[in-house]
Amino acid sequence: MYAHVNGVKLFFDIDGSGYIPDGPKMKHRSACIVLHGGPGSDHSDFKPWFDPLTEHMQLIYLDHRANGQSERVDPATCTLEQLADDIDAFRKYLGLDKVHVLGHSFGGMVAQTYAIKYPSSVEKLLLICTAPSKDFYEDAKSFAKKIATPRQLELIPRLFEGKIQGDEELEAWWDECFALYFYKKDEQLMYETGNRPIGSLEVCNYTFKHFMPHYDVRAQLPKLTMPVLIVAGRHDWITPVSQAEEMKGLLPDAILSIFEKSGHMPFIEEQESFIRTVVDFVDKGNK
Secondary structure (H helix, E strand, C coil), X not given: CEEEECCEXXXXXXXXXXXXXXXXXXXXXXXXXXXXXXXXXCHHHHCCCCHHHHHCCEEEEECCCCCXXXXXXXXXXXXXXXHHHHHHHHHHHCCCXXXXXXXXXHHHHHHHHHHHHCHHHEEEEEEECCCCECCHHHHHHHHHHHHCCHHHHHHHHHHHCCCCXXXXXXXXXXHHXXXXXXXXXXXXXXXXXXXXXXXXXXXHHHHHHHXXXXXXXXXXXXXCCCCEEEEEECCCCCCCHHHHHHHHHHCCCEEEEEECCCCCCHHHHCHHHHHHHHHHHHHCCCC
């Protein structure tokens, strides 16, 4: 499905009902806008791992502009602030009031930007393996030195400094480095999950080169008053636990949950525990 907002066609997909039968009445379920990582990936990262959450809330997956199945536009328009504006226009397009917002990795950076810019639109904020500033990259490089091969260490700056030249080089980068994102190396799982997203190299390079060096929301985070769940993977190299701990110290109403047997995607590696953690957080105060 597509929504036309802010002059761009955004792809979205919905899992779960907004209303369910409850005896003689219909019971409302909260909506959660789900923001994928990247930049240059799409919402397929979450499927089918998030499916159990539809028993508790309606999931609305959104591909950022110029990502996934959304319309390709000038990457210079893909600032985090513009992505945040797109989310709120999209929320209004669907006729939604307050929503939960869940962001993973780069999507978590967008989610923080959104919550800062549109706090009255956010019921609860869920930040999954993400970071509050550009400083995550220095921590990531330090972590990588402990676990990466010499070839991986050589390649890492190519992506995160916006230097990838062409789709073939991007594919080769992921073939070499994707294993870094997992605690348990399951070759079939990595093959399937790594090949599902529709890549967008142009926006990936542009974001890392032009936007990421200026990303820093730390000064604004203490102003957020909505409940926040922060999830971290103990073995996550790219947004290490140190980043989650920094966010926890800045957010006044935040819970930090660390998954001890996960890398960058605890919703895959420790799915049952992840689902239970999210459900407990979302349902708290709603019963």
